[in-house]
Amino acid sequence: MAVFHFTTQKPLLLAALLLIVLLLPTDVQGIGVCNGQLGNDLPSDAEVVALYKANGIRGMRMYAPNPSALDALRGSDIEFVLDVPNQDLPALASNPNEAAQWIQNNVRNYFPDVKFRYISVGNEVNPNDEGGTAQYVQFVLPAMRNVYNAIAAAGLQDQIKVSTATFMALVSNSFPPSNGVFGNAAFMNPIINFLVTTNAPLLANIYPYFGYIYDKSNIGREYALFTSPEVVVQDGEFGYRNLFDAMLDAMYSAVEKAGGNAMEIVVSETGWPSDGGDEATTDNAATYYRNAINHVKGGTPKRPGKAIETYLFAMFDENEKGGKQSERHFGLFTPNQQSKYQLSFN
Template sequence: MAHSLALFFSLLIFILSITSEAAPSIGINYGRVANDLPPPSKVVQLLKSQGITHVKLYDTDATVLSALSNTGIKVVVAMPNELLSSAAGDQSFADNWVKANISAYHPATQIEAIAVGNEVFVDPNNTTNYLVPAMNNVYNSLKKLNLHNDIKISSPIALSALSSSYPTSSGSFKSDLVEPVIKPMLEFLRKTGSYLMVNAYPFFAYAANSDKINLSYALFENNPGVVDSGNGFKYNSLFDAQVDAVNAATSALQYGDIKIVVSETGWPSKGDSNEIGASEANAASYNGNLVKRVLNGSGTPLRPNDPLNVFLFALFNENQKPGPTSERNYGLFYPTEQKVYDIPLTVAEVAAAPSSEVGKSQVPTKGGTWCVANGGAGAEKLQAALDYACGEGGADCAPIQKGATCYDPNTLEAHASYAFNSYYQKMSRASGTCNFGGAGYVVTQPPRFGKCEFPTGY
């Protein structure tokens, strides 16, 4: 009997481990290139309140790792690109780094993976040759501490590592990367039972080819789909097509057994005038529909039985990131911890949300969208946008004048919301007419401030 019970529990543990590894998951990237973010202790409370159980970092900051201790949140940490040459050339450097940054915190902080470098192939400092030797040395360090079975090692690659990605079936790596680094890296991942991290951004492809790519295809919305002429599969989202392009590329090198984890993906809520498609509505649509798509448990057309694991980019808007405006506006939250837009992040939230609310793109729908003020934009920005809407914009602001039907509640956010919506409806809900420099955003439920009803069209 004891033998039977032991066998039963061993089998149960084995089944649970397989189920856990195969389960889809949504995590989030916690970047900190900003000077206005809440302290890590508050960030951890935010993660827990949102039901986020996986987080990816870009370093091994002691304060952050300590804050994540005993939370049950699984953590991916990173060795920055600038340390790769030292880790590659000196085993003792890797040993000391792992002791100070990994074993000092694990297992109280549940470190599940180390990202050795990030998008190394496009690093202007040319660290490509150090990548695989560094990965090997970090692995050897983990092995010395008997942590190699608990913690995976990988390295996020950008889609620019591919020489071809369309059609999906033609996916292939750049020839100058294959022998020096891609094959050795894939061999390392196979040997250690790890996975390939991929940063995939349909936004970049859409922004560069908006005349050829259907926005709904990029946002996981209803669309005719794209049939791959090479493999015959029909793709209903650009995201799936991008992931399978990498799957096709690994398969072409006989490494089709390597699982892919999407280490970054997202959509900016704001961008420069030339960044087509960057808006709160589209960001909400992309990320909301992505969560729903991932948590339904299905794989891609090429890997239908391989559930997706995805890390959204990013937790916060980061005000010190260089580059175009979009780079500072990928966050799901403002530094105040207020949501930039509302999307589900867990299976329970996806199940509870009406399908029309999971993702909302900035595509006009008859009577179905309204524009409201973003309270987190600040009083100065809201007032300037309100003045524009009621002045040059030609919005009907009579109802928010003192004594009129929509004067109460007498708050800047309520008045701005009414004016923004008036302008938005006047412009036939055209794309971009609810932005107001980040002061407004689109909703699909009729807003209500006091007893004031918001019109749906003119």
């Protein structure tokens, strides 16, 4: 896990920037929430959509096609991010017809009743993850091309953007944020070039929680929870009061070095567990989620004045999720649909 330390900001322009955010139209319609489905006690898909609507949650990300969930989303006005699971990448990369059929089955059959926003072709594929996701590295970009071509064949390339979800493990030299660079340029640079060509954002999973617990000797809890009263890291003209901005701007620096100077980054996951691990408490999680929701309205030091499109992880605790115990406790709601934190998503 990379180490991050960062900067202060320009209060001089803050009032003007906030006014611009309020007055200008924006693509981002509030906070989205990831809808993981690895549990045996979760509500029905219809109940899940009703809960999103009741709480004013305007975006959903889901990690694999689910016909029942897609049917439940019809007419909901919830903007939707759908993943192509990593295990599907080889077939979609090797055969354009497979990609076209995937898009027909999982997108065109539901459009426009379902408001698709992005297709994420793969999630956290890592060239350094030998024996894990590294097996999919060679398939990510060809699958993205084939999926994009299938979207374009339907005339939807301006409405539904094709991207992939990356994460901080692919950024090296991330302290300070201006030093951020992708550690495997042969993998990431062609992806960035493709996204530039197709005018699509990069999706990025940003977790200050993991950055903090794996480097507590250098990173303080307040910095990770958006509660630092002062600048913790100065990086040239930019001052950083929180780890979220530092990580996201390190990703922006990496994207810029790969040729994506004007590219947007969508935070496709961020969250904090309430149990099952170091610093995984209800109080810490509540603090993180509340502050994240408020913070992303205003951008980062490197990209100020524009809301950061952000998807919180996740809607529910998932009792069948693998990995560490904490992975099963990222839910904003319990499976019986009770709010854990009383959050306001607007």
